[in-house]
Amino acid sequence: MSRKLLVLCMAALMAMAALVAGCGGEQKAAESEKVLKVGVNADFAPFEFQDENGKEYQGFDMDLIRAVGEEMGYKVEINNLNFDGLIPALEAGNIDVCISGMTINEERKQKVNFSDPYYKSGLSIIVAKDNDSIKKFEDLKGKKVAVQIGTTSAAEVKKIEGVEVKEFNSSADTFMELRAKGVDAVVNDRPVNDYYIMKSGETNVKALPDLLTSEDYGIAVSKKNEELLNKVNDALRKLHENGKYDEIFTKWFGTTSK
Numbered sequence: 001m002s003r004k005l006l007v008l009c010m011a012a013l014m015a016m017a018a019l020v021a022g023c024g025g026e027q028k029a030a031e032s033e034k035v036l037k038v039g040v041n042a043d044f045a046p047f048e049f050q051d052e053n054g055k056e057y058q059g060f061d062m063d064l065i066r067a068v069g070e071e072m073g074y075k076v077e078i079n080n081l082n083f084d085g086l087i088p089a090l091e092a093g094n095i096d097v098c099i100s101g102m103t104i105n106e107e108r109k110q111k112v113n114f115s116d117p118y119y120k121s122g123l124s125i126i127v128a129k130d131n132d133s134i135k136k137f138e139d140l141k142g143k144k145v146a147v148q149i150g151t152t153s154a155a156e157v158k159k160i161e162g163v164e165v166k167e168f169n170s171s172a173d174t175f176m177e178l179r180a181k182g183v184d185a186v187v188n189d190r191p192v193n194d195y196y197i198m199k200s201g202e203t204n205v206k207a208l209p210d211l212l213t214s215e216d217y218g219i220a221v222s223k224k225n226e227e228l229l230n231k232v233n234d235a236l237r238k239l240h241e242n243g244k245y246d247e248i249f250t251k252w253f254g255t256t257s258k
């Protein structure tokens with residue numbers, strides 16, 4: 001090999017090495033950007049839903065978790081799952097946290113940790129406007145009621161004697177069943193029922209004032225990740241202090257949280 005060729009070959013080799021090193025460097029930078037994998041069931045307006053194009057995740061929870069992520073220095077990645085698949089996904093390590101209007105309760109606390117409560121909720125009933133036989137929860141006795149699978153609504157309604165429970169994958173499906181007259185009533189979280197009545201333009205149904213349960217929503221974190229739980233709680237605290245929580249609250253509920 002001539003000397004010139006050798007020099008050329010070496011130069012080419014060095015250029016390639018530099019390229020490979022360069023690529024590796026870039027990959028490292030991408031890896032070091034911390035990503036918070038968030039699980040959500042995006043069918044629960046006004047807490048989580050997708051815009052008309054089905055692209056953007058919107059709602060109180062979505063704004064809150066983005067603010068939490070920002071506060072923690074994490075990029076937020078939203079994963080849309082079935083509600084009853086959220087806790088299993090956390091346990092399997094497929095997601096880091098879950099925010100989905102999820103009520104803190106004893107049964108779930110056996111499986112996951114919860115952040116400090118971030119929203120106070122409860123259950124309410126929706127019936128057809130001309131329904132006079134259902135006024136409160138006890139009246140659901142012997143009636144057909146639609147609920148979402150794996151929710152506190154499902155658990156509470158099942159406690160009522162002689163009720164026929166029909167379970168659906170989403171709250172949207174429960175409303176559809178009521179419209180189709182497949183059930184006498186729907187039980188859901190009150191703010192979700194109220195938002196449906198306000199936004200759907202549906203005039204043939206009414207929400208009843210009777211409330212069952214008082215529930216706190218929390219952000220669920222895997223039991224294996226205490227450190228992440230602390231970071232989430234710190235971020236929530238800061239958002240309360242700096243007014244950002246109130247700003248998000250007012251955006252979605254029109255009132256302040258106090």
Ligand code: GLN
Nearest residue numbers: 044100101102103151152
């Ligand atoms: N708050 C209810 C629960 O935790 C419903 C949540 C939901 O359907 N997203 O069971």
